[in-house]
Amino acid sequence: MQNDVIAPENLVYAKPKLMNDTPMHYCAGCSHGVVHKLVAEVIEEMGMADKAIGVSPVGCAVFAYRYLDIDWQEAAHGRAPAVATGIKRCWPDRLVFTYQGDGDLAAIGTAETLHMLNRGENIPIIFINNAIYGMTGGQMAPTTLIGQKTTTCPYGRDPKLNGYPLKITEMAAMLNGTCFVSRQSVENVASIRKAKRAIRKAFQSAMDGKGSSLVEIVSTCSSGWKLSPVKANEWLEEHMLEFYQKGDLKDTTGY
Amino acid sequence: MPRIEVDANRCKACYLCVSVCPKKCLGKSKTISKKGYFPAVQERPQDCIGCKMCYVMCPDVAITVLKD
Ligand SMILES: Cc1ncc(C[n+]2csc(CCOP(=O)(O)OP(=O)(O)O)c2C)c(N)n1
Ligand code: SF4
Ligand code: SF4
Ligand code: SF4
Ligand SMILES: [Mg+2]
Numbered sequence: 001m002q003n004d005v006i007a008p009e010n011l012v013y014a015k016p017k018l019m020n021d022t023p024m025h026y027c028a029g030c031s032h033g034v035v036h037k038l039v040a041e042v043i044e045e046m047g048m049a050d051k052a053i054g055v056s057p058v059g060c061a062v063f064a065y066r067y068l069d070i071d072w073q074e075a076a077h078g079r080a081p082a083v084a085t086g087i088k089r090c091w092p093d094r095l096v097f098t099y100q101g102d103g104d105l106a107a108i109g110t111a112e113t114l115h116m117l118n119r120g121e122n123i124p125i126i127f128i129n130n131a132i133y134g135m136t137g138g139q140m141a142p143t144t145l146i147g148q149k150t151t152t153c154p155y156g157r158d159p160k161l162n163g164y165p166l167k168i169t170e171m172a173a174m175l176n177g178t179c180f181v182s183r184q185s186v187e188n189v190a191s192i193r194k195a196k197r198a199i200r201k202a203f204q205s206a207m208d209g210k211g212s213s214l215v216e217i218v219s220t221c222s223s224g225w226k227l228s229p230v231k232a233n234e235w236l237e238e239h240m241l242e243f244y245q246k247g248d249l250k251d252t253t254g255y
Numbered sequence: 256m257p258r259i260e261v262d263a264n265r266c267k268a269c270y271l272c273v274s275v276c277p278k279k280c281l282g283k284s285k286t287i288s289k290k291g292y293f294p295a296v297q298e299r300p301q302d303c304i305g306c307k308m309c310y311v312m313c314p315d316v317a318i319t320v321l322k323d
Contacts, residue, residue: 010321012307013320014319014320015319024265029267029314030314031314032314033313033314188275193311230269233271
């Protein structure tokens with residue numbers, strides 16, 4: 001037994017090789033970090049490091065390209081699925097995926113998202129639903145829960161004034177182009193492991209030409225929600241998962 | 256014996272690792288990091304069972320799980 005040197009055989013688990021040493025800018029406890037790690041692990045396990053192209057959104061994950069050492073393209077707000085379509089059609093052998101927040105995907109980018117999914121492009125979407133516009137300071141998103149307080153609905157979201165939370169994932173499951181549509185979360189270890197399996201399935205289905213896929217990750221935004229990271233995960237479990245029910249909404253992959 | 260190391264340059268003191276460790280062997284450092292946080296530390300490495308739950312939970316990928 002050696003205590004002074006970390007021999008490679010003594011390493012049980014460490015940062016994935018695809019994640020570089022740039023510290024991430026996310027707030028403490030932010031779910032984005034967990035999902036970045038899962039994406040890096042999945043790409044590594046699939047041996048797709050040289051063939052992966054991510055399309056990053058506008059939102060807190062705008063800098064995703066700084067942390068994962070794969071190819072990236074930054075898209076205008078909400079347009080990641082359109083940009084990804086162009087890239088994938090030029091390079092069908094690449095693993096082209098988008099990574100988008102709920103403001104990006106379910107507000108300004110609803111059209112691009114639904115049409116890309118409906119066209120059945122071989123592109124998976126990783127959808128980080130934290131029910132808020134994190135980057136711009138915690139405004140209401142289409143996904144904000146009824147009664148949830150944000151800076152633009154300080155008394156809580158009122159459906160009479162603000163309408164109802166939008167379930168894009170349910171909509172995606174109804175489209176002919178999608179082969180795999182799943183809702184997962186990352187508030188505890190078991191959920192994180194399931195979320196990773198869903199991301200893996202979505203990425204694999206794209207490489208096997210089965211069509212478009214969407215993996216929603218119900219996430220926390222402790223800063224926007226004004227909760228500590230531990231409390232934010234509890235709040236997610238208590239409130240978010242009741243409305244955003246987890247599970248595979250559609251799976252025609254046959255894996 | 257398994258144990259973990261926390262990269263103080265990455266840790267943002269969210270303490271999600273502390274909350275999930277089944278052996279309750281993680282705690283908060285008493286000294287401040289260069290980044291201005293009190294990072295997580297393994298207070299009782301002798302209790303660690305190498306289950307990796309802290310690693311899985313850490314949003315800043317600051318944890319390495321080792322065995323000596
Ligand atoms: C065309 C355009 N409109 C508005 C904005 C302002 N803006 C930046 S990020 C954002 C929403 C981010 O929310 P979300 O996609 O949920 O990402 P999060 O930060 O929560 O991960 C908005 C509206 C912009 N950058 N560009
Ligand atoms: S504002 Fe919210 S989504 Fe953005 S980094 Fe902070 S916790 Fe994460
Ligand atoms: S590996 Fe398991 S027992 Fe060891 S510190 Fe991490 S969570 Fe605790
Ligand atoms: S989970 Fe990671 S970032 Fe959070 S306190 Fe533990 S080591 Fe630090
Ligand atoms: Mg958001």
